[in-house]
Amino acid sequence: MLWTSSDFSRMPGRHRATLINCLSGFKSANLVGTRDTEGNTNLAMISSAFHLGADPALLGFISRPDLVSRHTLENIRDTSVYTLNHVHSGIIAAAHQTSARYPREQSEFDATGLTPTFSQYHDAPYVAECRVRLGLVLREMIDIVLNGTVLVIGEVVELHLPDNAVGEDGFVDLAALGTVSVSGLDSYSNPQPGQRYRYAKPGIKPGLLD
Amino acid sequence: MLWTSSDFSRMPGRHRATLINCLSGFKSANLVGTRDTEGNTNLAMISSAFHLGADPALLGFISRPDLVSRHTLENIRDTSVYTLNHVHSGIIAAAHQTSARYPREQSEFDATGLTPTFSQYHDAPYVAECRVRLGLVLREMIDIVLNGTVLVIGEVVELHLPDNAVGEDGFVDLAALGTVSVSGLDSYSNPQPGQRYRYAKPGIKPGLLD
Numbered sequence: 001m002l003w004t005s006s007d008f009s010r011m012p013g014r015h016r017a018t019l020i021n022c023l024s025g026f027k028s029a030n031l032v033g034t035r036d037t038e039g040n041t042n043l044a045m046i047s048s049a050f051h052l053g054a055d056p057a058l059l060g061f062i063s064r065p066d067l068v069s070r071h072t073l074e075n076i077r078d079t080s081v082y083t084l085n086h087v088h089s090g091i092i093a094a095a096h097q098t099s100a101r102y103p104r105e106q107s108e109f110d111a112t113g114l115t116p117t118f119s120q121y122h123d124a125p126y127v128a129e130c131r132v133r134l135g136l137v138l139r140e141m142i143d144i145v146l147n148g149t150v151l152v153i154g155e156v157v158e159l160h161l162p163d164n165a166v167g168e169d170g171f172v173d174l175a176a177l178g179t180v181s182v183s184g185l186d187s188y189s190n191p192q193p194g195q196r197y198r199y200a201k202p203g204i205k206p207g208l209l210d
Numbered sequence: 211m212l213w214t215s216s217d218f219s220r221m222p223g224r225h226r227a228t229l230i231n232c233l234s235g236f237k238s239a240n241l242v243g244t245r246d247t248e249g250n251t252n253l254a255m256i257s258s259a260f261h262l263g264a265d266p267a268l269l270g271f272i273s274r275p276d277l278v279s280r281h282t283l284e285n286i287r288d289t290s291v292y293t294l295n296h297v298h299s300g301i302i303a304a305a306h307q308t309s310a311r312y313p314r315e316q317s318e319f320d321a322t323g324l325t326p327t328f329s330q331y332h333d334a335p336y337v338a339e340c341r342v343r344l345g346l347v348l349r350e351m352i353d354i355v356l357n358g359t360v361l362v363i364g365e366v367v368e369l370h371l372p373d374n375a376v377g378e379d380g381f382v383d384l385a386a387l388g389t390v391s392v393s394g395l396d397s398y399s400n401p402q403p404g405q406r407y408r409y410a411k412p413g414i415k416p417g418l419l420d
Contacts, residue, residue, distance in 0.1 A: 001376075002329070003369040008267055011380070018380030020264035023344055023366060025238030025296055026384060026391035026401055027261065050260050051237065052272060053357040054230035057218055062262060062270075086235055093407065093416040100410035111412065119212070134233055139356055146349055146363060147263040153356060156233060159213040166211075170221070170228035174236060174393050181236035181391050183384050186419065187404035191236055194397035197303065200310035202321065206303040209396065 018184055026181040029087035029188065031095055032061070033116065033125040034075035041116050041125045043108035044072045045099045047182040049084055057156040058139065059084065065148040071104055073141075073150060080138045081123050082154065085130035088178035092188045094129075122158050131177050133160040171196070228394055236391040239297035239398065241305055242271070243326065243335040244285035251326050251335045253318035254282045255308045257392040259294055267366040268349065269294065275358040281314055283351075283360060290348045291333050292364065295340035298388035302398045304339075332368050341387050343370040381406070 008016055027047040034042045052058040061084075063073045076082050087095040094112040102111055109116045109125070116125035122135035135158030142151040165172055175191045182188055196209040218226055237257040244252045262268040271294075273283045286292050297305040304322040312321055319326045319335070326335035332345035345368030352361040375382055385401045392398055406419040 001371055001373050003371075004331075005267070005365070005367045008265075008366070013265070015380040016267075017264040019376060019382065020267045020366070021261055022380075022382040022384060023267070023294075023342070023369065024259045024261045024269050025240055025342075025389055026236055028235030028237065030235060048260050048262075049234045050258050050272065051231055051234045052258075052354065053359060054227040055218075055223070056357070057215070057226075057230045057233070058357055059234050060272075062260065084234075092405070096407045097410050097416040100412045100414075102412050106412075121214075132233070132235075140354075142352060142354075142361075144262070144350075144352075144363070147266070147268055149263060151352075151361065153354070155215070156218070156230070157215045159233065161211055161213070163211050166229060170225040170232075171394050171397070172229065172232035174232060175399055179235055181401055183401075183404055184381050184406075186409070187381070187406045189385055189401035189404040191391055191393075191399035191401045194393055194399040195302070196394075196397045197306045199396070200307050202310045202312050202316075204310075206307040 022184040026183055026189070029095065029180050029182045031085040031087060031098065031127050031130065032072050033083035033085060033127060034072050035079060035124060036075050037078050041107045041109050042071050042075055043098050043114060043127065044068060045095050052153060058153055059136065059156065060151055060153045063150040063152055068099065068101055073152070076138055076152060077141070079123065082136050083124045083126045084134040084136060085127040086132035086179040088131060089180055089190050090178065091129050092180060096186070119158060126160065131162050132179060134158065232394040236393055236399070239305065239390050239392045241295040241297060241308065241337050241340065242282050243293040243295060243337060244282050245289060245334060246285050247288050251317045251319050252281050252285055253308050253324060253337065254278060255305050262363060268363055269346065269366065270361055270363045273360040273362055278309065278311055283362070286348055286362060287351070289333065292346050293334045293336045294344040294346060295337040296342035296384070296389040298341060299390055299400050300388065301339050302390060306396070329368060336370065341372050342389060344368065
């Protein structure tokens with residue numbers, strides 16, 4: 001079946017948002033931890049975090065022009081630090097609940113029962129329940145004028161992982177750690193164990209890594 | 211266990227790339243289809259496509275400064291159109307193989323056995339084997355000076371889906387369609403069926419959608 005731009009523009013807003021949010025494929029599921037200048041914590045669910053580069057280690061995410069995202073964006077602008085914490089299968093409900101429109105003075109940590117924790121050299125709150133926790137320093141914010149969103153780019157300066165989570169070649173088995181993926185606005189999935197493929201070269205048949 | 215920036219910079223390049231590519235979480239798996247000004251087709255695997263907005267329907271992806279990505283980028287710059295096609299579990303090996311460094315004059319369609327197909331109103335090649343196929347028009351390219359990558363932003367102007375793939379509220383069950391996710395550089399996973407959560411509101415317990 002075929003849809004075109006004019007079909008999209010005729011859809012009710014919520015229906016369109018639900019459909020279009022499915023089109024990129026499966027999305028990452030992260031909680032962004034921040035503090036304001038007075039030290040009050042904030043936690044927000046995002047599904048737009050993406051890999052931008054390995055050297056330096058850069059990740060991007062998209063901040064939307066709504067109130068919930070604005071608190072996070074302002075905190076990052078004011079403090080230059082934030083954390084990203086992988087949502088795993090044991091905390092999906094709490095993670096999803098951080099997307100509710102809590103007033104600025106209420107911390108989503110308190111509201112959802114997730115636990116803030118801090119490391120010695122990084123000033124933004126991590127989520128204690130998460131197994132993969134990244135501490136980032138803001139490197140750049142790029143306004144995307146087309147639709148009023150902001151691309152937030154940060155460098156990973158700290159990485160907390162369970163012992164033995166990193167394989168010999170650097171690979172982290174996220175499925176084994178319970179990290180989930182998101183589809184659309186509200187669907188959370190546990191990926192099955194992955195299959196790794198060899199580095200691809202012209203003229204050589206693709207195959208699984210030994 | 212804790213890693214810091216200085217640990218990353220001491221790692222061999224391939225090890226660092228493997229590790230850092232895992233940190234954003236699960237990634238989308240798409241094939242980008244393009245043509246050059248002479249009509250020669252090109253196909254490239256990307257794991258950086260992300261949702262940017264629903265109205266208009268905007269997706270972004272990151273183009274890296276390597277040769278493989280450069281062909282795709284130049285084609286999009288020259289023709290202003292491209293397609294994104296969800297990788298599903300039946301074509302993982304062929305999709306991964308498009309990441310090999312084929313010379314410009316060789317089409318990855320021919321090299322991998324995937325089939326180009328065209329729609330009446332869009333000039334970029336779709337992948338016939340894919341069940342979720344998007345036709346996009348270039349809206350903006352943003353240079354990310356920090357690491358020499360380019361953010362390519364396109365608007366979805368065509369959407370091809372199997373009959374009955376869109377639910378009553380607009381949701382597309384990607385797990386049912388076989389769409390896979392990527393972790394790191396080379397690991398492909400089938401997500402298990404997702405669980406959908408209700409729209410979150412302060413003071414109301416999170417729960418599954420009926």
